[in-house]
Amino acid sequence: MHAEARSGLFLTAPYAVFLLLFSLFPIGFSVVLVVLKWDLVTAPSFAGLDNVQHLMADARFWQALVNTLVFLAVHLPLQIIVALTLAWALDRPLLLRAFWRAAFFLPVVISGAVVTILWSALYATDVGLINGLLARLDLGPVPWLTDPAIAMPAIAIMATWKNVGFYVVIYLAGLQSVPRSCHEAIELEGATAWQSFLHVTLPLLKPQTLLVVTLSTINGFQLFIEPYVLTGGGPLRRTLSVVLYMYRNAFSYQKMGYAATLGLALALIIAAVLVVQRRVIGSAEES
């Protein structure tokens, strides 16, 4: 065999084995697990469509999906508005520009586990920083994590704080590519700065907005450590996420077949939601 071909096979062999074992096998096996009942201790048994039927009737799964929608309903608009505002503020000659950007970005590089524990302290009803600040204004105390109606929005605010710096950088790059002449043209016709932003800048930032929506949605469906540490999925299961429920089915209840069914359902739902979002944002462009 040719020396180059031999080298190529030799250098990619570990990667090929890795792909087979840790990518292709799990992908294939995820479908097989759906028809199995398996506790990882005794031998797996064939369960037909039991897992799928159980999923359809499982109130906790549907509750977890609704919870994710509540999360996204708060998180997506907040993320876009805050990220756009901060990016707009940075899009000009500024003193310490790198510092401001780095400050907004700091929570992005910090582990989700730390951010969650930090916010458990910020949200604490009696000794928390946020209620302490509110008390100065004669407000509160707000039971951030113990009121069923407030807990999920509170987690959404935390997630926005953690991730928004990333989207500031994305939007900032977008803003810097908007040519000055676009604004000058519309402002010559008597448009205010706000109108120019709304009709020129915002439509030009559509690719960035699509990225923000896509990545934030994926993040929203991946919610795990936040409810795991802050609320355990409560109060009244209002912060239970699909991944947390999946983790419990695998780790605590030893139901591998059902946990994998949840994973497959989640993957399909994420794909469907992203397709719909792409359509909606795409069609906004045409109107």
Next chain:
Amino acid sequence: MRRAAFYVVLAVAAATFLYPFLWMAATTFKSPAEVGALSLLPDQPTLDNYRLMWARAPFGRALLNSMLVATSVTLSVLVFGSAAAYSLARLRFPGRGILNAVTVAVLLVPAQLTLIPMYTLIVQLGWVDSYAALIVPFAFNATAILILRQFFLQVPRSLIDSARLDGMGELRILFTVFWPLSKAPLAMVGIITFMGAWNEVLWPLLVVRDEQLMTLPQLLTVFSLGGGAGPRQLATKLAAAMVLVVPVVVAYTFLQRYFIESMASTGIKG
């Protein structure tokens, strides 16, 4: 005047992101009576929270575990990953087309789909409670291979030809010709890989139960679920979190430009 007001607003916005970390650091030096206070300077600074946290759980060991795991994963992704990327970019061999296609395809598969099958695989391999479970499943990374491959494709062909004429093998060409030219993409891949491994918490929670093998985010999570919610426990948990935060903040302070550019340009977040 308007300009000054603008900077005040910007400073308030920045404080929203920075102050909680400062408050966290300050709180770890406070006694329980002071934990609820807003001020950053404790009246009677104490190291009790650090002493308690260090005595209750093996955080020193977890720090070593985290460093071992994150360093091994990063080295593997850089060394073995660039060998694969180099071959996929510059060598002709049977199966290259399929391997390239699969690399792109696996990127589209959401992590939730493979999480449980991967877990059952680790259990079947007998890797529960081992470093292998934390390192091997992350030894290669399709994103990293695509970034490096893309860069390697731009290196002039003549450099390879002349190196081969000098009798260099492919591995030597990769490490002595390509690597010195690829510092930027290697640094980018290194940073995102290290940060990903350093911050990961769900996977260790599944495959490690032995405290002695836990990485920092996992031990921190387990530790904080175990304690109560009183001021003393709160300050102790925050002290534990500092072990995880301080190295990252130090690295970030010096390399923030690289952190931000690497993460933003690859679409990968911690």
